[in-house]
Amino acid sequence: MGYADTDAIAEYAARRPALPFVTFVVLPDIALACIMALRPPFAIRVGASLLLLYAAFYATATYTTGTPVDDYSLGSTIFGNMVLNIMLLTWLTDPIKDFRYVKDPAPLTVRPLFKRIWYAFCIIRNYRLIGTNVQAANVPAPFKGTRSQFLLRRLRQLLVCMVSLDLVESWIHTHHHLYMPDTAHLHFAATPLGYLARSACIGAWLFMCYTMLKLSYIVCSMLAVATQIGNGDPEHWPDMFGTWSDAYTVRHLWGRAWHQNLRRHFSHWGKFTVRVLGIPRGTWLSSQVQIHVAFELSALLHCMGDLMIDRAHFGRSWAFFAANALAITLEDTIFALAKRAGLAPAGRPPLALRVLGYLWVFVWCTWSGPLYQGWMFESKVGLNDILPYSPTRSIILPALQRIAGNA
Known part of the structure; x- marks a missing residue:
């Protein structure tokens, strides 16, 4: 399903009514x-x-935005976050009492009602709780500089992301047959070279997802800082992702290199579960329970995207996140045994071990990626284009074809 497949898009959109955005997206957050x-x-x-919660599930299962990719994105990022926010901010915490801003430490409870509502709305949208006493762990260092310097830096990032996303999306767009579950295996030989080619395809798709998330964040941060509407302080818009050099284990890949937008949910629910089960804090079992709770919550969020595509797809994202939790448990078990045997290095591992770790993470991602990517293409999500216009496909590729034809 590309730019020209308007009939398929129209057929998909006609299956359900259009989402009333204000009713089910804006008003619930205000409430x-x-x-x-x-x-x-x-x-x-x-x-x-x-x-x-009923309204969120009802909207996700009943309405559509008109395309599978937008349904999945809205279902997971908006309604998935909405479900997690509702549970965290009304069941487990009293944010107005428990949260405060570091630079303005006066309790939010003493603010006038409308000010408290505004702060509450900011807390809902401040996913990493930047600048508060409960800021998520492993958030990159805040930007130190002027607004102009911040905007210039973000503009460079924006251009790089847009070019990168257009290039990788253009390649995937013209190679859908390498991603469809029923045809992909036919195009890769059962050899090391075939494995590497298949891995490159998965890597391209994962890079596209990463770039899409980063691009969205860059645009939001630029608008906030440029307009000063809401939170326009550059220090409150640190980079979305951490340092990729830390991704020498699957745990570090998710816990340090990836974004921390969901960590507030993971932290509170993980600690709550451990407390309810009576598991001593700081133990190996406590750590594992919290890891699996975190990935189950992440699966729930993404399954809201499954649901918005079609009720029959609900739960198909789960396998990928459950598998990653198991991979971390395997890692932690090996590290615990190595530590007990006196073989685990203290602190950051030496370069040779980190290289082995990067290879392990690469192998893991290329194996587990299809658990997530495969059904995306089967359900038509992966066949939609993200960018509304592609210079690569509209200008560069036709020009190259004309040059080749004249050669």
Whole structure:
């Protein structure tokens, strides 16, 4: 499904009514902010939260944006986050009482009602809780410089991301047959070279997902800092992703290199689960329980995207996230045994071990990636284009074809 496949897009959109954006996206966040600011008794908070949760699931299962890729993106990033926010901010925490801004440490509870509502809305959208006393761990260092320097840096990042995304998307667009589950295996020989070629395809798709997320964040940060609407302080817009040199284990890949937008949910629910189960904090078992809770929450968020594509797809994202949790448990078990045997190095591993770690993470990603990517193409999500216009396909490739034809 590319630019020209308008009939297939129209057929998909006709299956369900269009999503009433204000009713199911804007108003629920306002309602959640009001609940947080008013701080009603717990029973009332739970009752109101159940209504909001019902609305989120109802909207996800009933309406459409018109294309599979937009449905998956909206279902996971908006409605998935909405579900996690509702549960965290009404069940497990009292944000107006528990959270505060480091540069303005006065309790939010003493603010006027409308100010509390505004702060509550900011907390909902401040995914990593930047600048608060509960900021997510492993967030990159804040930007130190002027607004102009920040915007110039972001502009460079924006241009690099747009060019990169256009190039990789153009390649995937013209090679869908290498990604479709029913045809992909026919194009890769059962040899080391075939494995590397298949890995390169998976890598291109993963890079596209990474670039798409980074591009969206860059645009939001530039708008906020340029307009000063909402949070326009450059220090409150650190880079979305961490340092990729830290990704020498699967745990570090997810916990340090990847974004930390969901970590507030993972941290609170992981600690809550360990406490309920009576598992001593700081133990190996406590760590594993928290890891699996984190990936189950991430799976739930992405399964909301599954649901918005089609009810029949609900749960298909789960296998990928469950598998990554198991991979981390395997890693941690090996490291625990090595430490017990006195073989584990203290601190950051030496370069040779990190290189082996990078190879392991590469192999793991190329094996586990199809668990997520395969059904994306089967459900038509991967066949949609992300960018509305492609200079590579509209200008560069036709020009190269004309040059080749005249040669």
